[in-house]
Amino acid sequence: DIQMTQSPSSLSTSVGDRVTITCRASQYIYSYLNWYQQKPGKAPKLLIYAASTLQSGVPSRFTGSGSGTDFTLTISSLQPEDFATYFCQQHYITPWTFGQGTKVDIK
Amino acid sequence: QVQLVQSGAEVKKPGASVKVSCKASGYNFTDSFLHWVRQAPGQGLEWMGWISPGTGKRKYSRKFQDRVTIIADTSASTADMELSSLRSEDTALYYCVTGGGDHWGQGTLVTVSS
Numbered sequence: 001d002i003q004m005t006q007s008p009s010s011l012s013t014s015v016g017d018r019v020t021i022t023c024r025a026s027q028y029i030y031s032y033l034n035w036y037q038q039k040p041g042k043a044p045k046l047l048i049y050a051a052s053t054l055q056s057g058v059p060s061r062f063t064g065s066g067s068g069t070d071f072t073l074t075i076s077s078l079q080p081e082d083f084a085t086y087f088c089q090q091h092y093i094t095p096w097t098f099g100q101g102t103k104v105d106i107k
Numbered sequence: 108q109v110q111l112v113q114s115g116a117e118v119k120k121p122g123a124s125v126k127v128s129c130k131a132s133g134y135n136f137t138d139s140f141l142h143w144v145r146q147a148p149g150q151g152l153e154w155m156g157w158i159s160p161g162t163g164k165r166k167y168s169r170k171f172q173d174r175v176t177i178i179a180d181t182s183a184s185t186a187d188m189e190l191s192s193l194r195s196e197d198t199a200l201y202y203c204v205t206g207g208g209d210h211w212g213q214g215t216l217v218t219v220s221s
Contacts, residue, residue, distance in 0.1 A: 034208045036208070043202055043211035043212065043213060043214055044152070044202075044211060045211075046207075046208050046209045049207060049208065049209070055209065087151070087152060089152070089208065091208065094154070094157065094166055094168075095154045095168045095169075096142065096144070096154035097154065098151055098152040098153075098154075099151075100151050101151055
């Protein structure tokens with residue numbers, strides 16, 4: 001199975017800050033990489049697909065980059081509604097595998 | 108709009124089986140794979156398997172291979188996931204998800220407790 005290593009596992013930050021989350025795959029996955037946002041009690045919400053394509057309706061402050069094995073999710077200016085947990089996920093081959101998550105909370 | 112609506116919460120005893128249903132609407136049900144993913148309390152996301160409703164083909168995670176069955180009813184646009192021989196570690200939220208990861212059901216909490 002492909003291992004997805006996400007970092008950091010948590011970060012405390014402030015409104016307006018720039019946030020960067022990284023995800024590394026244990027083998028080459030081209031651009032078969034999704035990023036999700038999850039809030040407590042809710043299903044994950046797709047933010048970015050194909051590593052860098054913004055899902056419809058997602059604010060442009062979210063950007064994804066990378067290909068191959070190394071990927072990044074950036075939030076350019078954190079808003080109050082962005083405090084949540086973020087996951088990466090590869091869908092190059094099954095089983096789908098997910099990063100362990102990054103919890104973004106208020107400093 | 109695309110919607111996946113799942114069946115309600117379940118409480119089961121160890122050793123029992125549970126069936127979770129997922130009703131799809133707003134798209135051609137036979138055109139997209141449907142996956143099942145679970146999330147234990149406070150934990151990460153774990154893929155269980157997929158089904159192609161149009162062909163009936165399915166694939167399961169090796170971890171659940173012996174205990175999980177996924178079926179689809181194209182006339183009703185529903186997919187069911189059945190997990191057998193339940194143990195306490197199976198307590199989790201179970202989600203159905205469209206093939207691109209772009210639509211998720213609301214989740215079904217399955218609690219396994221004696």
